[in-house]
Each structure stands twice: as structure tokens, then as C-alpha cells.
Amino acid sequence: MNDIYNAYLNTDEIPGSKTGSLAGVRVSIKDNISTKDIETTCASKILKGYIPPYDAHVVTLLKAQGAVIAGKTNMDEFGMGSTTENSAFGPTLNPRDVTRAPGGSSGGSAAAIAGGLVSMALGSDTGGSVRCPAAWCGIVGLKPSYGRVSRFGLIAYANSFEQIGPMAANVRDAAKLFSVIAGHDPKDSTSVNKPCDGNVVPEISGKTIGIPKEYFGEGVDAGVAAQVRKAIGKLEELGAKIVDVSLPSMKYALPAYYVTCTCEASSNLGRFDGVRFGPEPEMNLPWHDAYTKVREAGFGGEVRRRILLGTFALSAGYYGKYYVKAQHAKQLIAKDFAAALQTCDMLAGPTMPNIAPKIGELTADPLQMYLADILTVPVNIAGIPAISVPCGTAHGMPVGLQLMGRMFGEETILNAALAFEEAV
Amino acid sequence: MVKENDVLHIAELADIGISSPELGRFTEQFNAILEYFDILDTFEASEPLMRPLVNVFREDEVTPSISQDDALRNSHNPEDGYVRAPKVI
Numbered sequence: 001m002n003d004i005y006n007a008y009l010n011t012d013e014i015p016g017s018k019t020g021s022l023a024g025v026r027v028s029i030k031d032n033i034s035t036k037d038i039e040t041t042c043a044s045k046i047l048k049g050y051i052p053p054y055d056a057h058v059v060t061l062l063k064a065q066g067a068v069i070a071g072k073t074n075m076d077e078f079g080m081g082s083t084t085e086n087s088a089f090g091p092t093l094n095p096r097d098v099t100r101a102p103g104g105s106s107g108g109s110a111a112a113i114a115g116g117l118v119s120m121a122l123g124s125d126t127g128g129s130v131r132c133p134a135a136w137c138g139i140v141g142l143k144p145s146y147g148r149v150s151r152f153g154l155i156a157y158a159n160s161f162e163q164i165g166p167m168a169a170n171v172r173d174a175a176k177l178f179s180v181i182a183g184h185d186p187k188d189s190t191s192v193n194k195p196c197d198g199n200v201v202p203e204i205s206g207k208t209i210g211i212p213k214e215y216f217g218e219g220v221d222a223g224v225a226a227q228v229r230k231a232i233g234k235l236e237e238l239g240a241k242i243v244d245v246s247l248p249s250m251k252y253a254l255p256a257y258y259v260t261c262t263c264e265a266s267s268n269l270g271r272f273d274g275v276r277f278g279p280e281p282e283m284n285l286p287w288h289d290a291y292t293k294v295r296e297a298g299f300g301g302e303v304r305r306r307i308l309l310g311t312f313a314l315s316a317g318y319y320g321k322y323y324v325k326a327q328h329a330k331q332l333i334a335k336d337f338a339a340a341l342q343t344c345d346m347l348a349g350p351t352m353p354n355i356a357p358k359i360g361e362l363t364a365d366p367l368q369m370y371l372a373d374i375l376t377v378p379v380n381i382a383g384i385p386a387i388s389v390p391c392g393t394a395h396g397m398p399v400g401l402q403l404m405g406r407m408f409g410e411e412t413i414l415n416a417a418l419a420f421e422e423a424v
Numbered sequence: 425m426v427k428e429n430d431v432l433h434i435a436e437l438a439d440i441g442i443s444s445p446e447l448g449r450f451t452e453q454f455n456a457i458l459e460y461f462d463i464l465d466t467f468e469a470s471e472p473l474m475r476p477l478v479n480v481f482r483e484d485e486v487t488p489s490i491s492q493d494d495a496l497r498n499s500h501n502p503e504d505g506y507v508r509a510p511k512v513i
Binding site for chain 2: 283
């Protein structure tokens, strides 16, 4: 494989089989999803050399359907970033313009598909990490409803938000991959029993699609907005009823997301101390000092920033101001979505407010990087499914149309995305 | 307003270590980020937090799991089937 985009951290392949719905199909796996006997690093120095002793549930399901496990893809370290530049092993490049970032954090999976190296891949989406790179690389990416896909073997970053999601060059392939990974797993206590048969049909006529005005607000590039408005016009042409809606609490989404995810990260990443995996701690030092040295050498800048922010937001005197308040904000946002989706079958807007940034453009200022997630994090807060489907270009780069569905309503947004894909 | 001493204290709580150049940079960035988070102060948390989730129970049955050897495979110099950690006391 000629990986000119640095999309892969490991290109080892596990052969597939001749039977099953993915017989012989090559599927690449984001490197935060455990693969038995294949190094899994989360693009972090602290997991360099870590060989999982078991497969993630989704990998077990792929193998059972005959898929070839085709390499581990690059990502922002532990999923923390929106460009795949926060990888300890170098950034992935965007195949549509190699001077630009592919988006993140599942940037390796998106670039591998957009660059023609593989037709399907798994990503994970905590605050947009499947949909962002799908939009910026011009492919399809689905963030499933919380609980629909098992997280067993997904190395946790912010476990109340994240879901493993399918990425593919087209909607039918994304639906096929989703049908293999969806369903109940007793090893994940948040897993629900909602399998998917994968039979998508182009169907949009008669559906009511809400357009939240907040998705075309401040910070959304005019060229991107125009392209998405055009796509919504196409949905109307295909027989959908378009209505205006509002999600007034969306202004709290980004802080509520970043407070919660950094708090969860500060707890989840406490396991990286070198004792059971990772670089060996100095056994003769007191444990605080030994673990401090392991983490100082092993974690990159963004991971350290988020662990520190989360530790701060959970510390005495600040817990009520930040963490508790963020949980209230999440509740308001979820209510807004529930109200809008009571009258609408789905909501539509841009996936990302801008096109893919130049390499280095967003990394200097973490707050600017966080602001790029403004249109993707609300869905993770509400727990609902959302798909990004390509809808042309702005400034010469791909734009993603985001369709957001009712809880466990993946089939509806997949059908709508297919109708759109076939019409353009 | 967060000061360098606060960030240093947090780094100690998290056992994460922090270099001097990093300390100045992080302090500055945290203040910008926390200022943005202040929008959370602009609404009243008037409704109680709902927990629309139910516990899902299962029988506590013994099922096959990974072997002790596999569980220890990524640790350094395990001893008598145990991982080794730095001294705690």
C-alpha cells in the first residue's frame, strides 16, 4: 500500500473469509479500536507497542462477516482534536488537497477512503470525529445513536458521548457496514438491542425536514452555507417538506460538551500509568513521581490540556460552576432536539462551519480548534444519530450536508442521504 | 482568572507533570477557554436533572475470559502472575 497521506499507523492485514455480508471486503479500523494481536496506540506515544489481548466487539462482528481487517488508521491522539494533526506519529493529509488537514479525529479513516486505499473504515465520534473528516474529505460518515453500537474494546475518551461509526465512499456501503456493527452486546452496559438490516432505499418524499436557524448562524462560512442551502433545495425538489426550527439552547452546546468531555477524559486517562501497559514506570520512585514521569513523556499537548481542564472543572470549588452546570445545559439541548424532532422527521444543516483548514491553521489556538465543532457536538449531547453526506464544494473543497435523526432513527436518515446522493 | 500556581496545583493533582514553558502557555489558554465557558453562567438551572435511564441487570454468571498470561502480556516484568507497580508507601 502506498500511503502517501499518512493515513495509517499500521498496515498489517488480517485475511477475511469467503462467507458473510462483507466477505473479502477490506475494512480499515481507527487506532483507538482494539484489534487482537495488532498494535493499537490511539496515536499516542503512551500506548506505543501495546498489543491488545482481545478484539473490540465491532472487530469480532466484522471478522464474523468475512471482512479483511485492513490496517489501523491515524487519528488525533485519543480522539482529541478536529484535524488529525494531534497524532504523535505525524498528521494525516487531505487527499483532496494535501496542503490541508483531513479533519478529525478519524482523519486517517476518511483519508484512506477519499484517497482510494480502502472502501470502508470504522471511525469513532465523540463530538464529530466521524462526521468532520467525512465532510472535509468528501465521503459519507454516520454517528449512530448512543447505545446502538457496542463500545466494548473502544479505548475510552469521553464515554457518555462516543460511538463507533461507519465511514465509506457512498451511503450504501456506510449502511452495509453499519448493519454489521449495530446490535446488542452484553459486554457494553449501555448497549441496546436495535439491530439494523442494512436495506436502504432512496426515500425522502413526504418527510418533514427542520432547518435549525442556529446551523446557519455566526461563524458559518458563506460559501459552505450557500452549498448546504442548495442541497436543502434539492431535498425539497425530491418531495421533502422543509420547515424552519430553532434550537435556542445550542449556544451552550460547545462549553457543555468541552466541560463534560474533559472531565470524563481526566478520569478515563487515569489508567495510563505504565503498570499494565505503556512505558515502564521507574519502580524505585514514589508512585506519584513515577506516574508523573510516564505521563509527562507519553501524552501530547492537547491530551495534557484536556486532562488538566477536566481535573480543574471537577476540583473542589469549581465542580458546581462547570460540571453540574454543563449537565443542566445538556438537558436543555436534548429537550430542544426532542421538541424539534417531534414535528420533524429529521433536521438538516452543514456538518462543519468551514472547509478543511490548511495544515497548521487551527493548531496554534486550542479555542479556535474547539469552535470548529460547533455544529457536530449538539448531536452527541442529544445522543441522536447524524450522517454527513457530500454536497458539492465551496472554495474548491468538499462540503458535508448533515442530516440529524430521531433516537434510533438511523434508517430514516440513511434513506434520505441515499435519495440525495442518487439525485446529485 | 486562573494563575500559574493554580495550573501547577492541578497538574500535581493529575500526576501529569508540567514544564515551565508549558505552564505559561497553558495558563494563558485556560483563561481564554474558561472565559468562553462563562456562557454557562448565563442561565438558571431551574429544572432538576432528569435521569431517564434504567438499570439493566444480568445474572452474575462466570463466562470464559482472557487468560492471566494474556492479561499480563503488556506489563513489565510481572511477578508470580501479578503486575508490578512503584512503591505506594
